Amino acid sequence: MPELDAVAMEEGLIQTWGEEDTFQQSIEQRRGKKPFIFLEGPPTANGKPGIHHVVARTYKDLVCRWKAMEGFLVERKGGWDTHGLPVEIEVQKRLDLMSNPDIIEFGMEKFNDECRNSVWTYEDAWRKMTERMAFWVDLDNPYITLQDNYIESCWWALGEMFNKGLLFKGHKVLPFCPQTGTSYSSHEVALGYKEVEEPSVYVKFKLQNDDASVLAWTTTPWTLPGNVGLAVGPDVDYIKIKVNADSENWDGRGGAEIGEEMILAKDLFKGVIRHHCDIISEYKGSELVGMEYEPLFPGAVERGDSTTAWTIIEADWVTTTDGTGVVHTAVMYGEDDYNLGMAVGLPAQHTVGMDGSFLTGTHSELDGKYVKDCDDIIINLLSTEGKLYREKMYVHDYPHCWRTGHPLLYYAMDSWFVKMTAVKEKLLEFNDRVEWAPDWVGEGRFGEWLRNVKDWAISRERFWGTPLPVWVCVDCKHQHCISSKDELQTMMTSDSEMPKELHRPYVDNVKLNCPQCGENMEREAFVMDCWFDSGCAFFAQWHHPFDGGEALANSFPVDYICEGVDQTRGWFYTLLAVSTTVFDSPAYKRCLSLGLILDKEGKKMSKSKGNVIDPWDHFNREGADASRWYMVSAGAPWSPMKFDPNGVRETYARFFLTMWNIYRFHADYAALDNFDPEQSSVEERSLLDRWILSKTNAIAHEFHELLVSWDIHKAARVLEDFVVDDLSNWYVRRSRRRLWDENESSDKASCQHTLHEVLTVVSRLVAPISPFMVDQIHRNLNGTSVHLAEWPLNDDGASLPKRDEVLEARMSLVRQLAEMGRKIRVDAKRRQRLPCAEGWIVGGPDLSEMHTLLSEELNVEKISLEEDLDRFQKVEIQPNRKALGKKVRQELPQVLQALDELDDHEATLADIQAGRMSIAGFTITEDDVVVRRVERMGYSAMTIEVGENEVMIDVSIVLDMSIDDALLSKGLAREIIRRIQSKRKELDLEMESTIELDIWLSEECPELVEYDWEHVKAETRARTATLHEGEGPSNVDFFEVDGANISFKVN
C-alpha cells in the first residue's frame, strides 16, 4: 500500500467518476423514486469563484448526496445568472463608456454583445472549481437567464402579475448622476462619498392666515423651487417667537425685521435664532398641521387637484436632531419626501430635468441652469424677497458619482413596481411554512423584512437584462404586458419584425397595435431587476408554462435551497415574491441560510484587503475532502466562519490521515491473509469487536439525527471523534496484536470482519460531506462506489450492527481506568515498559472480561477485582449543593464550611444516617450530602465517579509499584524489542522478513531470563539470535536503560 497522496487520489477519483459517469448513475439508479428537488441559486460567471463559493457549494452538495443515498431521486440542474448591473459595469469600465448616452452612442447592440460575452469570462474557472471540489451538479444542461426561453418564462410571470393588477408605474427616488444619465445602486453610491462644504439655508415660509413664518432648513437649496409642503413631528414642541431687537453679530445674507414672527422647534431655537426675541406661544406639531403658506416660487409647480399642497403636514420621522424641526418637502427629490407626498397627496412634479438643469417655467433666473450652479442665485432671490433668515456653510459627507466626481441628485425616476404590499399577509403565511435553518433567520430577519414589505421596484434604466415586456400606447396611454413570444407576434404592427432575440435593442424596435384605439404602442424602455430573473428560477428553468409542465408539477415547491444569509433580501425574497404573486404558494420548503466567510482575523474577505483565500491552495495541498470537512465542522452553517488555513491542515492530519491509516491497517493484513468478507464468516465476535460495532450503531444514529436537525457541524464532529478516539485510538490500538497472528484464528477473522463493517458504515456516513477518500475505501472494501450505496439509516438502522449499551458503558469505564492508570504511573515515575506486578479495581461493575485489555494497556501482569472496599478506599462526605441550597438558603456558606472542617467522615456518615447530624440548626440528611469512596492516601491509586443521575458509584484503580527481578527482566525484554522494531522500520524491512540478531548486555543490566529472551526473538522475527555479556563492539547500535548499556546488531 503506497503512502497517502490525497490530492492524487482525489484527482484519480474525479477521472474515475468521469469515466463511469458515477453522478449520472447515482441519479439513474434512483429513477422512479420520490424526487428531492434542489434548486441551485445561480452564480454569475463574470467573477472569479472564491472560497465562499466553495462553502456554499459544499452545503448544497452534501444535502443532495445525503438525500440521494437515502433513496431520493435528486436531479441537480445547474444555473447561471447572466444579467445585471455588475456585468454592465465591467464592460463599461473596459470600454470606457462612462454614461448611458455613451453606451447609446457606442451602440446598444454592440454593448450587449460585449455583455453577453463577458458573462462567461470565468465559466471555465467555475467549472474547474465545481468539479475539483466534487459539487455534483449538471453543468451541461443548466438554465441560463439570458436565453430566450428563460426570458419568455419571466415575461409570462410578469404578465400574470400585470393581469392580477399587481404591476404599476410610479416613481422611485434614486441617487442619479445627470452627467452620465445613470442612477446608482447603493453599492455604487458607497464608492463615491466625499466630504464637502456647501451652503445651507434657513428659509421663512410665510403663513397665509397668520403673521408668522415657519422656518425650515435645507442643505440643498436647489430643491426649494420644488417645495410643496412642510413636515412637522406631531409630538414635537414648537414655539412662535417675536423679534424684539437686532442681532449684534450677523454673518451673510438674510435677517429679520423687529416685530417679525417665526415658528420653529422649541429644542432648536437657541442654535438657530440670532436675534433677541420673545416666545409668544407654544404648540404641538399636530396643532400646526393644515396651516397654509405662500409658495416660495409661485408657478414652479402646478397645484393640480392637490388639497394639501403648500400646507403643514405631519410626519413621524421628523426629529429635532438638526435643522429647525420643520422639514422642507420637495416630493421628487427625496425618498421620505416622495413617500410622504404620495401619502398625503402632494403634487408630484419635477422642477429639474434629467440633464440636471431647471425646467423652463421654474423661475426666469433659473430656467435651463444646472442646479448645483444655482445655490447662490437662489439664496439671493430669497434674500431680496425677505424669505431668507440665515445662510450657513455646512460640512457633510455627500454621495458623488464615482466616475465623474459630480454630486449625485436624489431624483424621482419613472419606475415600475410590483405591489408586494397587497400580498403581505400571504408572504407572511407562506414564510411560516418554510423550514428555516436557523429558524431565527426566517422568523427574525426575514420575517421582519416581510412585515415591512415595500412595493418592489422591478425596472432598471439599463441595457443588459430581461426587457420589461410592457408597451404603452403613444396616443391613449393604454398599457399592455406581453406574456409570450406568440402574443408578441400576434400583437405587433405589420411593419415590426420579430426580434432576433428577446433583448434590447431588438425588442425596442417592436411596436404593437393598441387594442383600445388602434394606434401604435411603444415598449417602456426598461430592463428588469436581475433579481426578478433569479426569482423566477424555479419555473423558468423548465421554460414553464411553455414546456416542462410536468417537470414543474413534480418539483414545486422545491425541497431545498441554500445560499448565504446575504440572500435574505435577495434571492430568498424574490423567489417567495414571485411564487406568492404568480403561484399563490411558497417557492421552497427548506432553506439553509449560511453565515458569511471571514478571514482568520474575523475580517470580511475582499480583494482590496488581499485576504482572499484561493480554494486551490487547499485543493492542491490537503485536498477537497479536508477542505470540505474543515468548513463543515468548523462551526454551525449559519455562523460566520473564520477561515483558518491551518485548520484545513489539522483536519487533514487528524481525521483523514487517521481514517486512511485505519483502512490501511485493515487492508495490509487483509492482503497478507487473503481476507475475503464474502468467503469467510465469523461465528462469534470478541468483546472489543462487539463494543466498536455497538458504538458504530450509536454514532450512525446520532450522526443522522444531527443532520436532520441541520446541526451539520455537530454531526461532523461526532463522527470525527468516533473515528479518531474510538476506532483508531482504542479499537485499532488494542487490536493490533490480533492481526499480527500468523495463524488462521477466529479472533483475527472477527477483527477483520469488524473493521470491514465499521469502515463501510463510516465511509457511507462521511460520503456526503467529503466524498473522495471514503469512496476509495468503499470501492476497495466492497467493490462499488459509496455514492451508489444505501444510507446506513435507510431501514431505520436495522442493518447496522447490534447495540449493547451495557457493554458501551463498561468499556467507557475501562478506558477511564486506563487513563487513570497511565496518570498513576507518571506520578509514580514508573516507565511504561517496566511492568507492574499487580493492579486492583475497587468497586464498580464486573469488568473481568476486560481485565486483559486493561492489563495490556497499562502493562500490568495481572488485574483483579478487589472485593474488600476498605482495603484501598475510605469514605468521604461532600456537600450536595443543590439540595443543601434549597434547604438552608443563606446559611449555605456556613454549612459548607462546617462540612469542610469534618475530619472523621466515617463517623459523620453514621451520625447522618442515625439523624444525629445537625449544622446551624439544620438536620443534615443523606439527601444533603454525597457519600463518596475515594482512594486512601499512600497508595498509587485514583478514584472516579461513574454512573448516571441517582446511581453514582466510585471506582478506584490501584497499581502495585514494587519491583523485582522478574519484572526487570520483562521490562528489559520490552526495551530491547522496541529498539529492534524501530531499527527494522528504519531499515525498511518487510513485516514478515526475518533478521539475525546479536545483543550485548553490560554488567549493570538486570538478568534477562530465558522466557523473556524467547519472547524477544519471537517478537522481532529473529531467525538466529545470540546473547552476549559485556559491552558490545563500538560499531553497533546501543542504548541505555536505568544506567545499563545495551548494544544490538540487526542483519
Add this chain to the structure above:
RNA sequence: GGGCGGGUAGCUUAGGUUGGUUGGAGCACCCGGCUGAUAACCGGGAGGUCGCAGGUUCAAAUCCUGCCUCGCCCA
C-alpha cells in the same frame, strides 16, 4: 437610529434553554511516555477578569438591565 447574530486560554471553539463540585476540547508551546497502521497517539504542565458594569440569588459563563465591541441586513 432599528433588527438579527457574535465576544469564553495566544488561536479555533464546547457549554448557555434546565443557575450548583475544580468552565471542557483541539492547535501551538514545555516536560515525560508509547509506537511494526499513524504525518500520529497517551499522560502531565503552563495558559481564563467566560467583553464591561450593575442587578436577582445562599450560588451566575448561564437569568435580568444598561453599556462597549465586531459582523450582517435595513434606515
